[in-house]
Amino acid sequence: GILVPNRSTTTSRPQYGVNVGAMLGSELAFGAYYFASRKDEAGTQGKFDLEFYGVEGTFHFEGEAKGAYFGGRLGLSKMAYGLEPNQVSASPFHIGVIGGYNYWLAKSLSIGGEIGLYSVTKAEATSLSGTTVAVDRFSVLNFLATIKLWL
Numbered sequence: 001g002i003l004v005p006n007r008s009t010t011t012s013r014p015q016y017g018v019n020v021g022a023m024l025g026s027e028l029a030f031g032a033y034y035f036a037s038r039k040d041e042a043g044t045q046g047k048f049d050l051e052f053y054g055v056e057g058t059f060h061f062e063g064e065a066k067g068a069y070f071g072g073r074l075g076l077s078k079m080a081y082g083l084e085p086n087q088v089s090a091s092p093f094h095i096g097v098i099g100g101y102n103y104w105l106a107k108s109l110s111i112g113g114e115i116g117l118y119s120v121t122k123a124e125a126t127s128l129s130g131t132t133v134a135v136d137r138f139s140v141l142n143f144l145a146t147i148k149l150w151l
Contacts, residue, residue, distance in 0.1 A: 001014070001015045001016070001017075001114075001142055001143050001144035001145060002014065002015060002142065002143045003015040003035075003037040003050065003140060003141075003142045004140065004141045004142070004143075005048070005050070005138060005139070005140045006138055006139045006140070006141075007048075007136075007138040009041060009045045009048075010041060010045075010048050011039075011041065011042075013037050013038075013039035013048075014037065014039075015035055015036070015037040015142055015144070016035070016036060016037075017033060017034050017035030017036060017052075017144075018033070018034055019031060019032070019033040019034075019056075019146075020032055020033075021056070021058075023060070026060070026062060027059055027060050027061075027062060028057070028058070028059060028060075029057070029058045029059075029060060029069075029071075030055070030056070030057050030058075031055070031056050031058075032053070032054070032055055032056070033052070033053065033054065033055075033056055033073065033075070034051070034052070034053040035051070035052045035053075035142070036049075036050070036051045036052075037049070037050045037051075038050075045081075045082075045083075046081060046082045046083035046084075046087065047080065047081060047082070047083075047087075048079075048080075048081040049078075049079065049080045049081065050077060050078070050079050050140070051077065051078040051079075052073075052075060052076075052077055052094060052118065053075050053076060053078075054073055054074050054075015054076060054094070055073070055074060055075060056071055056072065056073040056074075056098070057071050057072055058070065058071030058098070059071060067101050067102045067103060067104065067110075067112070068099075068100070068101050069099065069100055069101070069102070070097070070098065070099040070100075071097070071098050071099075072095070072096065072097055072098070073094075073095070073096045073097075073098060073116070073118070074093075074094075074095050074096075075093070075094060076091055076092075076093060076094070077090075077091065077092050077093070077094045077120050078090075078091050079091075079092070079120075079125075079135070082127070084128060086127050086128070086129060086131075087127060087128045088125040088126070088127045088128075088133055088135070089125060089126065089127075090123045090124065090125035090126075090135045091123065092120050092121045092122065092123035092135065093120075093121045094118045094119060094120045094121065094140075095118065095119055096116050096117055096118035096119065096140075097116065097117055098114055098115070098116040098117075099114070099115055099116075100112055100113055100114030100115065100144075100146065101113055101114075102146070102148060107150075108149060108150045108151065109147075109148070109149060109150070110146075110147075110148045110150065111145075111146065111147055111148075112145075112146045112148070113143070113144065113145055113146065114142075114143075114144040114146055115141070115142070115143055115144075116140075116141070116142045116144070117139065117140070117141055117142075118139065118140045118141075118142070119137065119139050120137060120138050120139070120140060121137055122134065122135065122136055122137045123135045
């Protein structure tokens with residue numbers, strides 16, 4: 001997929017990940033996820049790497065809207081950015097909403113798309129040289145193409 005942080009000096013970047021979960025009945029699902037995005041920014045900015053991992057809950061529509069779903073995610077973020085020796089790392093929380101669609105190819109296989117909007121909280125970060133800096137709150141928009149195996 002594609003990840004678009006609204007943090008200054010960053011640009012859109014590729015994203016990949018994995019998601020596991022279980023349906024509870026025909027409409028509710030709970031699961032866990034891990035997404036990562038790594039990119040060196042142009043100029044003197046250095047790298048800006050992001051990882052998201054946490055838990056999610058989703059509601060899956062039935063009937064005419066079968067395949068559509070929406071939900072929420074809550075978890076930790078791992079971020080590293082800057083140039084060495086002033087590279088900074090932090091682990092702020094994030095919360096987000098998601099929506100998507102699954103197109104069924106077979107009873108246990110679907111392809112689809114998903115869009116998510118996450119808010120990453122403010123945090124304190126430590127540089128490789130040992131100094132502490134504040135990391136401002138920012139938002140992330142992501143677009144994912146999905147392949148799902150339903151067991």
